[in-house]
Amino acid sequence: MWKLRVSVTIGGVRLFILALISASLTALGFEVNLLEVDLSARPGLTLPFSFIVHNELAQPEQIILYLGDWDRNEFGENRFYEPGTLPHSSATWIQVLPTSFVLGPGEVREIQGTVQVPAQAEPGTYWAIVFVQGEPRLVPYQGVVVTVTRRIGIKIYVTVEPTEARGELRGLEVRGLNPLWVWVKFANTGTKNLREVQALLRVIDVQGKTVAEARAPSVPCLPGSERWIRVDTDFRPEPGVYQVLATVDYGGEALVAMPVRLVVRPLSLFPLAEGLGLPQDLDGDGFYEDLNGDGVFDEADIELLGQVLAHPVVRANFRAFDFNNDGVVDERDVAALRELLAAKRAKVPKTE
Numbered sequence: 001m002w003k004l005r006v007s008v009t010i011g012g013v014r015l016f017i018l019a020l021i022s023a024s025l026t027a028l029g030f031e032v033n034l035l036e037v038d039l040s041a042r043p044g045l046t047l048p049f050s051f052i053v054h055n056e057l058a059q060p061e062q063i064i065l066y067l068g069d070w071d072r073n074e075f076g077e078n079r080f081y082e083p084g085t086l087p088h089s090s091a092t093w094i095q096v097l098p099t100s101f102v103l104g105p106g107e108v109r110e111i112q113g114t115v116q117v118p119a120q121a122e123p124g125t126y127w128a129i130v131f132v133q134g135e136p137r138l139v140p141y142q143g144v145v146v147t148v149t150r151r152i153g154i155k156i157y158v159t160v161e162p163t164e165a166r167g168e169l170r171g172l173e174v175r176g177l178n179p180l181w182v183w184v185k186f187a188n189t190g191t192k193n194l195r196e197v198q199a200l201l202r203v204i205d206v207q208g209k210t211v212a213e214a215r216a217p218s219v220p221c222l223p224g225s226e227r228w229i230r231v232d233t234d235f236r237p238e239p240g241v242y243q244v245l246a247t248v249d250y251g252g253e254a255l256v257a258m259p260v261r262l263v264v265r266p267l268s269l270f271p272l273a274e275g276l277g278l279p280q281d282l283d284g285d286g287f288y289e290d291l292n293g294d295g296v297f298d299e300a301d302i303e304l305l306g307q308v309l310a311h312p313v314v315r316a317n318f319r320a321f322d323f324n325n326d327g328v329v330d331e332r333d334v335a336a337l338r339e340l341l342a343a344k345r346a347k348v349p350k351t352e
């Protein structure tokens with residue numbers, strides 16, 4: 001699976017379309033044989049690296065190579081900058097050759113790169129990205145012709161030893177309760193790139209018994225960066241008091257941990273408007289989709305939810321109406337409830 005970044009120009013407007021058309025792009029250009037180079041270095045050293053570009057088209061492709069800076073936002077999405085602009089950029093240390101060439105149909109070319117580590121470089125991980133970009137091509141897409149330029153980035157990490165892995169937890173937020181999931185905020189406070197930061201979650205009840213355990217897929221975290229890690233569980237807490245304990249293993253000497261207390265109150269439901277029944281959970285899944293309490297789940301319930309988002313009963317019993325399970329009740333739950341109704345109707349064929 002290649003990570004793709006595709007810029008698309010429609011009517012002179014440049015857009016970035018990522019997942020939308022990537023499925024049709026395998027027949028659209030070139031590939032590279034790696035997406036990351038991770039080098040261990042000492043000050044003053046020159047380190048070589050190489051990668052291969054392969055033209056998969058039946059026509060020649062003009063390829064250009066250029067450097068950039070990048071980092072990730074706190075949700076792990078890549079952000080790109082001009083080369084040499086970030087404090088820990090290695091872009092000015094890197095050279096690749098050639099930077100512009102034509103690849104014939106099916107042709108393969110090896111690109112040679114060097115990293116010249118300055119003699120006075122302080123210990124730590126430095127990073128940059130080598131972009132490999134093809135030429136703009138006209139591609140039919142949803143009835144129009146769009147210009148697609150394929151670009152693949154190869155991330156270059158250079159770690160000047162000795163470095164130390166260090167991290168801390170800066171937040172633990174319980175969000176959805178059906179089932180329970182949390183955000184854990186981790187910070188890389190050291191100088192070393194952390195390739196695998198793994199969050200674990202344990203839920204302990206008042207008797208001290210572990211009632212749920214879950215592990216998130218590991219994520220990378222750059223030095224000086226913070227990262228929210230989502231940990232999902234399949235635990236649906238009954239009313240009660242719990243300790244939710246997040247532990248993160250980032251490859252350092254010790255694990256870091258943070259507890260929070262979770263209080264799940266019993267629901268206390270009342271009719272949401274004059275003349276209506278008590279909201280009902282018709283299928284026992286913990287979500288009260290029959291908001292008007294007439295024993296049926298239909299459009300009237302969706303309409304009612306849109307009107308009572310700020311209702312004190314909804315606020316005080318949010319988990320009954322948090323249909324998208326994100327920890328708040330808002331317009332997105334109206335949309336989620338509409339989807340729920342559509343899914344229910346698709347599942348049960350009409351027998352009138």
Ligand SMILES: [Ca+2]
Nearest residue numbers: 281283285287
């Ligand atoms: Ca339900």
Ligand SMILES: [Ca+2]
Nearest residue numbers: 290294296301
């Ligand atoms: Ca109803």
Ligand SMILES: [Ca+2]
Nearest residue numbers: 322326328329
């Ligand atoms: Ca919600």
